[in-house]
Amino acid sequence: MSFELNKKLAAKREPLPSSAKVDPVTAAIIRGAFETVCFEAATRLGRAASSPIINQSNERNGSVLDAHGRLAAVSIGTPHLVFISQLAARWGLLNFADYDWGPGDVFLGNDPDYGGGHLPDYNVYAPVFDDKGELILIQALQAHQGDTGGKDPGGFTLEATDIFTEGLAIPCLKLVHRGEKRRDVIKLVERNNRFATFAGDLAAMIGAVQHCVKLLEAVIRKWGPEVVKAAVNYNIEHTEKRFREEIAKWPDGRYEASVFIDHDTLGIKDVKVHVACIVEGDQLKVDLTGTDDRAELVGVWNTFANSRGYVMTQIASAIDPSIIKNEGLFNAVEIIIPENTIAHPPVNKPAALGSFHPACEITEAVCVALSQVAPERSAPQVYKIGMPNAVIGFKNGQMWMDQGVDTRTMDVSAVRDIDGWGSCPVALGNLLLSEAEDAESRFPIVNISREMTIDSEGAGRWRGQPGSLNVKRILEPTTAMAWMVSAAHPLRGLCGGDDASPYSSHFEVGTPNEYEVSLTAHAQLPAGAVIAYQHGGGAGFESPLLRDPEAVKEDVLDEIVSITRAREKYGVVLTGLRENYDLEVDLAVTQELRNKMMGAKRSR
């Protein structure tokens, strides 16, 4: 429970001792089997869980770790969860004897100061032994639970100054001993949670992990423990080798970027994240020195495990996607996160909101820095939304929550040659976002709109996907929470592209009480109240004046860009009427206007 512990948890682990040699094809088959098991773990949980965060937003991840706590395989989830799955289990491993690990055991951890992300991310994991009793693997399953038993329902407290405000912190707790559920322990955990279906959701996590342990035991029996260990070693080494080959292609140098959060939850402005990516041969160093360390900041403290994972999330997107994601990635990068900064807080700091910000700004800063060496693979893998408009109510004394992670666009930036498309950055492509028909069948809300908004694309030679306006009506009196950021500092454009459009949020829309949330909100809303959240769009890539005029025309026909913006932002002049579908580019006038705009830009 210290900076020293974090160093110990993150330290490089040795390969597993194995007497076997493995060929690449067998190693790939075993990895495929692990990935299938991870998929099973995550899918079974998604199907059995009742929490919309798990079964709609898919905020869950299955990982297979080896006996040293190294990431051996991942399958479903988001990179943001994938790369923090190891450290909580490593703390458990450090206490192997004290906690009396054995076959049939299942553990739970969520403590940010013991390798966890933030409190809502429950990490349920279980050891997998061979027939002789040697620990070979660990099956881990993480999921974001709807409550943590702290001051505020949902686990997010805007003014929290310590972790205890946020709820029950669990370094490592044995839920199942030798196959028998510890009912007293499970009851204690259940009791410290407001969420109506939490008991079932925890049971679903345990059930999924137990099922996958059996599958992994079968893999070990089929191939033998020595071959399985050799395969894990081979796959990790192969990934490190391929990753280093990629780094070696990047020009040596120091590439820096600073990114800002609008404010902390109390209104202290311009919270800074600074990153330097240093390339030397096949070695990459990522250094967060220069990142904000003001002790008075509130709500913007990101745990060490999260910061480390969010650095890797962006790096993993900047390399050949066919490189297998496992511990080999961490072996090839040195990550320096200075102590007492918002990216590596002292113990007992609140951690819930830090998983939004500065976590995403860390990812964004790595992206901006790497865009100088790998522009063709640079697109920020973030969610710049401050905190979704969570709507929370109670029925029969138990809590329900429509967490506001609805289907919509946000933060989908362009990458060279490709406009931003779809709903989210690719890293979030495994989320199947909440649909109106599912949400309305269970919560007292009506979704009014969630369409893309015209002229909200980050302009560029390749443009970002527009933002979207999410409007819903609340049918019963409820609490709504929000933390607004990314208005003053929206997502950064790359290589000369425009920044993304900003976020904004309005409560009680259409009434005399309507107001814009400029900092935070924790409001009691009456039945019938309407809330409207404008999500920021994606940022652009390279100058909008270089965009193909025909592509601008197509955007106008699709009501993504207005005729006025086509002219003023892209320098494209169109004839005809959109309503008649007969638009044409006036090439001569367009060229003349663009020359003029470029000249003006140069003179600035």
Add this chain to the structure above:
Amino acid sequence: MSYRIGIDIGGTFTDFAVLKGSELILHKNLSTSADRSIGVMTGLKHIADRENLQLSDFLRRCAAIVHATTIADNTLIEMNGALTGLITTEGFRDEMEYRRGFKESIWDVRLAPPKQITPRRRRLTVPERIVFDGSVHKKLDENAVRECCRRLKQQHVKSVAISFLFSFVNPAHEKRTAEIVAEEMPGVHISVSHQVLPRAPEYDRTSTTVVNAYIAPRVTSYLETLVACLKEAGYRNQLMVMQASGGVMTKEYIEGSPIRVLSSGPAGGVVGSAYVGAAKGCPNLLCVDMGGTSYDVSVVLNGAAPAEAGWNMHHRYLIGVPMVKVETLGAGGGSICRVNGGTLEVGPASAGAEPGPICYGRGGRQPTVTDAMLVLGILSADSEFAGGSFSLSKAGVEEAFSKIGARMGYGAEEAAFDCWRVVNANMTQAVRRSTAEKGIDPTDMVMLAYGGNGPVFAAVQAQDLGIERVLVPKASPTFSALGTLVANPSIDEERSYIASAQSLDVGKLRSLWKDLDQRAEKYFKDANFSRDQVFAKYQMKMRYPGQNWSLTFDIKTNQGAEDLSFVDDSIGARAIDAFNKRHMAEYGHVREGETPEVVGVRLSTYVQTPVLAVGRGFTAPKVAAKVAKTRRANLGRGYQQTNVFRGVDLKAGHQIVGPAIIEEDFTTIVVYPEWSAQVDDAGDYELTRIKSRP
């Protein structure tokens, strides 16, 4: 004597499997891409001639014609379906573009978007709103619907998808909108979401409906042309059509939602594989199908090829109807060989049937896999090809490979051999991906090879994958067609009904099942099946409140006349009990203190199809087969004089040791060095590896 005919139209060949009593007759001829019904009629005429019957007489004797088609898949691959528009609920214009946030890779920032069937300008909205209990929250604005029609007409839209929120609970607004569209846009095809996929959530239903709208005009027009041709030629019964789920149904039923025929050809092959594999005692199969344009891989486990509904991303669009899982690679006999940046590549571009490979002599100029096989001596210009439909020609083939060889620094024969190696490696990797994804070790499987080109490559791939046994059914060249013959006519539908299991409306349940029953009865009757023949599974979909996924289980099974007496006051308690048992089996726990809810009722009906006898065993005395001829061929170990056998000469008990080539009417089976082939009692081939792995 009556006949049953299975027909599968592929990109290159149209395949026929005809069941005459217990005798199986196979035929294949070239597909006719401009009007595929021509290829079908040509083949039927050929079979009629073979039976010494007039076509009309032959067709009158046909008890059933069952048909699988790739027309829907080709439309999505080539993205040349009807110009489609979408009318949806105000505020929900962009669901098709959002895809619920889904992207095919979470690691590849360079992933390109799918081509949009309905770009934003053709996604229009109208004020209207129905909420979760079916009540109207906002009335349908009919003028807005008419304005949408005006805008879609202006854009020359030919097919309109209509998808409103909660239409599966209350379809009134969709129905009225469909009426208005029919008035305002006469002649356009209309797809309404509550008919295509009557379930939540909105993206799944809308996407399925939009794809349905996109492919419907082509599928419908094709089926209507075919039915008209068959009728004119004398066929008197219903045309049955294969569905992606692995069942078959009438054309009229399919026309209600043509999306059900997506992937129906491959589904037929997998159903046939499962059937033949089970009969031969091989319940776990790796099925590889190589035809003229593609290479399909599927897995049969424990004798079954289950259809999966739900999150089926097919050609990058979500298709919510149940589908048998098949992975496809662009590698077939027609795959084009070329040099790109100093690297030899094969496929995915295909020469198709027209002009086809150079050796077809129909104007093809680019060398293909089939041309390479001719150079290697696996195929011969001296032998008949495709059942004698035509002979291959060497003209231009060697020159084409010489050009490739010149760029690679060797001669034509070496170039052809490298093409063979590359296509082999591509296919082997596809199998590895498909099995590794599932954590399956291919060495535990038996390979079943089919398609015109499957048996050419099967044994060499099996060797690469560590597989020791390969089944090549006699019917392998027309295996998907055979699959349609063993698939059961089936209708599997559901209706949405959301209620706590403790307070079920028995009358409502009864009326929903009655409605499903009546639909099934109607379509089975149209297909000439009596009620007595229909097996019915009455199913419930349930979940705990808050769960997003439901579990489906049988609450009653039945054969014959409708019997809803099981729907009584105790059904809620029985359903809770059955659901909890299913939940425990599936997820290892039951939620104490929580009452599950019903989300829908299903009726799964089928008629047992006449059983096709498939023999097994090797009781016939083993004898060496007679060599028909020899020719110079390269089977992976350089050119040498190689024994060639004629399939018609081979009978049960015959054994052949590789290297050898077996020429069947519609396929060539290559027995590679270190492999042997034997013919089982049913006349099917089993290839086994002589030398085991070290």
